[in-house]
Amino acid sequence: MDVSSARGLRERKKQATRQALSWAALRLAVQRGLDNVLVEDIAAAAGVSPRTFNNYFSSKAEAIAFRHLDRVEGIAAALREQPAQTPLWTALTDAALSRFGDADSVPDSAWMAGVRLVTSEPSLVAEFLKANARGEQAVAMAVAARVGVDPRVDPYPHLVGGALGVCLRVAMAQWMQPDPPDPPASLGALLRSAIEQVAAGLPDPTAR
Amino acid sequence: MDVSSARGLRERKKQATRQALSWAALRLAVQRGLDNVLVEDIAAAAGVSPRTFNNYFSSKAEAIAFRHLDRVEGIAAALREQPAQTPLWTALTDAALSRFGDADSVPDSAWMAGVRLVTSEPSLVAEFLKANARGEQAVAMAVAARVGVDPRVDPYPHLVGGALGVCLRVAMAQWMQPDPPDPPASLGALLRSAIEQVAAGLPDPTAR
DNA sequence: GACCAACTTGCGTGAAGCGCATACTTGCGT
DNA sequence: ACGCAAGTATGCGCTTCACGCAAGTTGGTC
Numbered sequence: 001m002d003v004s005s006a007r008g009l010r011e012r013k014k015q016a017t018r019q020a021l022s023w024a025a026l027r028l029a030v031q032r033g034l035d036n037v038l039v040e041d042i043a044a045a046a047g048v049s050p051r052t053f054n055n056y057f058s059s060k061a062e063a064i065a066f067r068h069l070d071r072v073e074g075i076a077a078a079l080r081e082q083p084a085q086t087p088l089w090t091a092l093t094d095a096a097l098s099r100f101g102d103a104d105s106v107p108d109s110a111w112m113a114g115v116r117l118v119t120s121e122p123s124l125v126a127e128f129l130k131a132n133a134r135g136e137q138a139v140a141m142a143v144a145a146r147v148g149v150d151p152r153v154d155p156y157p158h159l160v161g162g163a164l165g166v167c168l169r170v171a172m173a174q175w176m177q178p179d180p181p182d183p184p185a186s187l188g189a190l191l192r193s194a195i196e197q198v199a200a201g202l203p204d205p206t207a208r
Numbered sequence: 209m210d211v212s213s214a215r216g217l218r219e220r221k222k223q224a225t226r227q228a229l230s231w232a233a234l235r236l237a238v239q240r241g242l243d244n245v246l247v248e249d250i251a252a253a254a255g256v257s258p259r260t261f262n263n264y265f266s267s268k269a270e271a272i273a274f275r276h277l278d279r280v281e282g283i284a285a286a287l288r289e290q291p292a293q294t295p296l297w298t299a300l301t302d303a304a305l306s307r308f309g310d311a312d313s314v315p316d317s318a319w320m321a322g323v324r325l326v327t328s329e330p331s332l333v334a335e336f337l338k339a340n341a342r343g344e345q346a347v348a349m350a351v352a353a354r355v356g357v358d359p360r361v362d363p364y365p366h367l368v369g370g371a372l373g374v375c376l377r378v379a380m381a382q383w384m385q386p387d388p389p390d391p392p393a394s395l396g397a398l399l400r401s402a403i404e405q406v407a408a409g410l411p412d413p414t415a416r
Numbered sequence: 417g418a419c420c421a422a423c424t425t426g427c428g429t430g431a432a433g434c435g436c437a438t439a440c441t442t443g444c445g446t
Numbered sequence: 447a448c449g450c451a452a453g454t455a456t457g458c459g460c461t462t463c464a465c466g467c468a469a470g471t472t473g474g475t476c
Contacts, residue, residue, distance in 0.1 A: 010442055010453070039432070049456050054433060058330070088412040122266070122338070129337035130330075133377075147414045152385065155378050159402060160410055162374030169341075170366045177360065194367060201409035202368055204296040206355045218422070218473055247463070257425050262464060 018056050018066070020046040025063035030113050034060065034121050064118065065127035072135025072168070074099040079142040088147065089199045092139075092164060093192060100168065101188030112176055119173070136165035167194035226264050226274070228254040233271035238321050242268065242329050272326065273335035280343025280376070282307040287350040296355065297407045300347075300372060301400060308376065309396030320384055327381070344373035375402035 024045035028037045039060060043050040057063040078095035086094070118124045140161030144151040151157040171190040232253035236245040247268060251258040265271040286303035294302070326332045348369030352359040359365040379398040 008443070013442095014454085038430095051434090051456055051458090052454085055455075058433070060432090087415065125341075126334035126338040129341055130334040133333075133337055147412060149413065152387065155382050155398070155402060156405065156410070156413060158378045158381065159374060159405055162378055163371060163406065163410060166367060166370030166374055170363050170370055173366065174363050179360065190363070194363060197364065197367055198371065198406075199409050201407050202364070202371060204355060205357065205364060207295065216474070221473090222423085243462095246461095259425055259427090259465090260423085263424075266464070268463095 017046065017048060017052075019070075021048070021053060021056055022063045022066040022070075025057075025060055026067050026114055026117075029060070029064055030110075030117050034064075034117070034124065059123075059127070061121075061123045061127040062130075064124060065131040067114065068118070068128055069131035069134055071099050072132060072165075073138050075135060075164070076138035076142040079139060080145070084146070088143070088160075089195065091146070092143075092160070093195050096164060096168065096191055096195065097188050100171075100191055101186075115172060115176055119176075132165050132169060135168075136161035139164055163198050164195070167191060167198055170194050225254065225256060225260075227278075229256070229261060229264055230271045230274040230278075233265075233268055234275050234322055234325075237268070237272055238318075238325050242325070242332065267331075267335070269329075269331045269335040270338075272332060273339040275322065276326065276336055277339035277342055279307050280340060280373075281346050283343060283372070284346035284350040287347060287354070292354070296351070296368075297403065299354070300351075300368070301403050304372060304376065304399055304403065305396050308379075308399055309394075323380060323384055327384075340373050340377060344369035347372055371406050372403070375399060375406055378402050 021042060025037070025042045028041055028045060037060065039053050040050050042060065042063065043053045046053075053063070057066065075095050075098075078098045079091060082091035082095060118128045136158070138161075140151055140157040143160045144157040147157070149156055168191065171187060171194045174190050175185070175187045229250060233245070233250045236249055236253060245268065247261050248258050250268065250271065251261045254261075261271070265274065283303050283306075286306045287299060290299035290303060326336045344366075346369075348359055348365040351368045352365035355365070357364055376399065379395060379402045382398050383393070383395045
């Protein structure tokens with residue numbers, strides 16, 4: 001049997017509902033603006049009762065930010081699948097790009113609209129950062145396993161996870177800056193460059 | 209006249225109210241637990257009407273997280289006061305330690321109780337991260353000014369600011385981990401060490 | 417000292433968040 | 447196959463929030 005994601009119908013249904021709710025929340029919020037969307041609407045769009053919404057998420061913002069959480073946790077999963085002999089930072093880069101780099105299933109403009117929404121509404125910003133932090137945590141655990149270090153004792157894995165989270169945030173911010181260069185850079189390229197700089201210790205450009 | 213913080217009685221009163229509200233929010237939440245504190249209570253403790261509370265903060269969590277924001281923005285201010293010829297990462301370390309390093313005006317145990325509160329309640333975590341991010345932004349601007357780079361074009365300042373934010377978060381987490389070493393490390397030492405590692409590019413310890 | 421802008425306050429409203437009790441599904445043992 | 451126990455979904459009701467609006471009040475300026 002498959003251990004990966006399906007331990008019974010129960011679990012699968014739960015995941016499906018969770019996904020349906022967060023997708024509905026995101027879609028509606030992008031369409032109408034966050035505070036023209038009621039929890040009631042989201043629940044209706046996902047085919048569950050309003051009360052059930054709160055069994056899954058404790059706020060609209062959390063539901064929307066879950067989309068990001070999902071992606072970002074994918075980085076940690078991808079990292080665990082990297083060959084063990086690959087250098088850490090190469091593995092991290094590949095893992096990150098596998099989830100945030102290449103042309104996605106979601107059309108780029110829709111994805112960007114979502115990111116723009118999340119970075120504009122203050123309550124969404126907070127939840128976005130929380131999701132990002134949880135992703136960093138997941139990456140930290142994967143790093144700890146990979147380099148064989150106890151994350152409760154040695155902060156190294158958390159620093160790496162956090163650093164990656166920063167790269168992601170900065171790359172995304174640059175990606176959708178109001179005044180893009182021509183041609184606009186791809187998120188993947190921005191992300192790769194950010195990781196490279198961090199892995200180089202962010203040397204003062206003045207001192208070069 | 210003093211340009212620093214006082215541009216008229218009005219402004220000073222506003223700052224005082226803001227501080228009073230956030231301090232009251234923190235104190236009450238630590239004492240009773242977050243959801244045993246009503247906005248009404250906080251407002252009363254600060255001597256303003258409940259309605260006024262929401263003129264300053266849009267939630268209890270934001271009011272509490274403002275304490276952290278205040279400190280973290282101090283780092284950026286401290287950075288701007290560092291001598292120009294100091295190497296960037298030295299200046300950053302000194303600036304950070306000036307606000308988070310040494311024995312504080314606040315007794316350590318109280319400060320730690322506050323941090324513990326903020327990291328335990330989910331809604332506070334989100335607001336804490338938002339505050340931290342705003343601090344990173346402020347640091348980024350200071351870095352941009354220092355190294356003479358346009359932060360809208362070059363992501364370097366944001367990466368540095370973000371990296372510092374990560375150091376802070378990780379150091380704080382380690383500082384109040386449930387299973388502290390004996391003797392417990394000081395926040396300053398943990399922070400310094402984290403910054404050193406990041407400035408060294410977080411090399412894989414396995415490959416050493 | 418008089419005017420204007422900024423700030424505070426009270427009131428009212430719509431919605432959120434969640435505890436609790438109840439009905440329904442799913443998984444498992446027999 | 448059957449039925450029981452655990453896990454979920456739902457409905458209801460209550461408290462608290464967040465904020466728009468329209469006075470009243472205070473600080474700054476000429």
